[in-house]
Amino acid sequence: MQQIAHFINGQSQTSEATLPVTNPATGQVIRQVAKADAAIVERAIAAAREAFPAWRDTPPAKRAQVMYRFKQLLEEHADRLVQLISEEHGKTVEDAMGELRRGIENVEYACGVPELLKGEYSHNAGPGIDAWSNFQPLGVVAGITPFNFPAMVPLWMYPMAIACGNTFILKPSEKDPSSVLAIAELLGEAGAPPGVLNVLQGDRVAVEGLLDSPEVEAISFVGSTPIAASLYARGSAGGKRVQALGGAKNHAVVLPDADLDNAANTLMGAAFGSAGERCMAISVAVCVGDDSADRLIEALVPKIQALKIGPGTQRGLDMGALVTAEHRDKVMGYLEIGTQEGARLVADGRSLTVPGHEDGYFLGGCLFDRVTPEMRIYQEEIFGPVLCVVRVESLDEAIALINAHEYGNGTCLFTADGEAARRFADRIQVGMVGINVPLPVPVAYHSFGGWKRSLFGDLHAYGPDAVRFYTRRKAISQRWPSAFETTHAEFHFPSGS
Structure with missing residues (x-):
């Protein structure tokens, strides 16, 4: 071999x-x-x-x-x-x-x-x-x-x-x-x-x-x-x-005025691309208002169910396998933990089978609703195809939630309100921020890095x-004294004046 x-x-x-x-x-x-x-x-x-x-x-x-x-x-x-x-x-x-x-x-x-x-x-x-x-x-x-x-x-x-x-x-x-x-x-x-x-x-x-x-x-x-x-x-x-x-726990805040179709489509890629094994993956959607949360979940569930999953070497797929059996099992363990903690598992990818690849390390897209900050699935980096929905009442509450988390790698805000976007970008304690951009990875002539831990x-x-x-x-500093210059010892600290 x-x-x-x-x-x-x-x-x-x-x-x-x-x-x-x-x-x-x-x-x-x-x-x-x-x-x-x-x-x-x-x-x-x-x-x-x-x-x-x-x-x-x-x-x-x-x-x-x-x-x-x-x-x-x-x-x-x-x-x-x-x-x-x-x-x-x-x-x-x-x-x-x-x-x-x-x-x-x-x-x-x-x-x-x-x-x-x-x-x-x-x-x-x-x-x-x-x-x-x-x-x-x-x-x-x-x-x-x-x-x-x-x-x-x-x-x-x-x-x-x-x-x-x-x-x-x-x-x-x-x-x-x-x-x-x-x-x-x-x-x-x-x-x-x-x-x-x-x-x-x-x-x-x-x-x-x-x-x-x-x-x-x-x-x-x-x-x-x-x-x-x-x-x-x-x-x-x-x-x-x-x-x-x-590590990271990247939040996407969805305001009521956001373009929900755009938010849902881009969140799919940000949460489930590379099976969620990205330090910039969006793993938490923070919805301002129950109506925003309900509409987002309604849009996401059929998209998650329609994910094309299989061996990554085949063209035209959305998601491949997780890197090891141990890591897949760890991610699946978080699904059990979240359920026990009281979150609602709206989409469960554990039933996925890929014909001809039954021994592969596959897991379908997963979606939790009613996640709260004290839950482990919120606090810890899962690093898999799992998206958690947290419901809050205001943008200020969303900002406070994100700022309280130990990680500060990336975040984004979905909105049509320029004032809200500016306030979010100014007040959020995160190193990389997107406005309607869910994976705000800087281009090569900027620099990449988070805040906090x-x-x-x-x-x-x-x-x-x-x-x-x-x-x-x-x-x-360099000086070449002139041949005609008279020098003498100086004991004060040198200055340019």
Whole structure:
């Protein structure tokens, strides 16, 4: 059986120890993935360390040329890459293509790194003194990425990190590693020297090795909040720069004046796309007034019942399988919890069967009504195709509800009222806000990140914040005294006046 290898110093490297990779649509093991031990982790760090000096000194324009070629190769190989994503993750090929395209947008942004790394210059900042600043790379940096976006989330990280002059070690999810390796090989084909990008496959051994290594200067992470909080604390205590994106409970507020047909259609994609396995998925619809809630549920139920669900590699489907049997069972457990807590299960996806794929990890769309804030299905991130409806009496009550939640990743408001939209956007304590846009994922030239326990660290992912995260600013002041200038000791603190 094929082994998905590590990628170290420009070469594929296998391991004796492996982990199984399963096709969620069939429940069958289709590949094995290498499992890093401490020695392999050290080998990857050494490769990145040795590649750093030459790559740091490579002009930014030449680093950008690598990114231009990388973008072209990603587009040329897109069909193969999305097939690998769908086989191992379970999402539909159309969804995988959307993921890849959003990742490519971040490569496009990294192509502009010569402009982004330009510092500031002041002539005659003081008597005969010129001052300027520049941005210099950190060194060896690392990324730890989740299963739900095996192509896009790594592309949030290493294209900009590498374009800024760092070398990078990526530890992807062991659940869907094939596209990650294929994309890393394409970067090498684009001209990145050996050791500039390294991929460590495996489990927590690789994560802890990167986290504890004094040679790794910074770590980017996307995953659950408990792990994000732990990783941030441990990495920061070790002197590393850390950005750790955690979990979410994203609310969509529906006002009585909203276009209900539009809200229902867009909520379907936001709640059930990728089987709800997105950190930006809408998992709570907050309806202002019982009439809004009743009309929304009436619109949603037939759409949920009509969802086209099957193996993601088939075209024309709405939803594929969940990533593992364990995760499907966990999501199904929340359905039982919600029912016991008193919520009304309006649509129950547990009865779904996909002919010919009875062993796949499928679950149909699920909808709860009469959910209240003390319920676990409201408080906790389910990360599956489950939408909860909460009823409130006013926009202010909806805002207070969202602001009280521990997560603050994304939110949106459906309305035709500009004043309400402006008040919502101003007062909501959430990092990414949409107005009639249920998945307000910023474009590549902005930055992605939540508030509260959805983000640990000061800087968001990709966009302008990525340049700041993967570089250090250096300020330089320079003076060349004239040969005719008489100098003497000065003991006061210098100023420009």
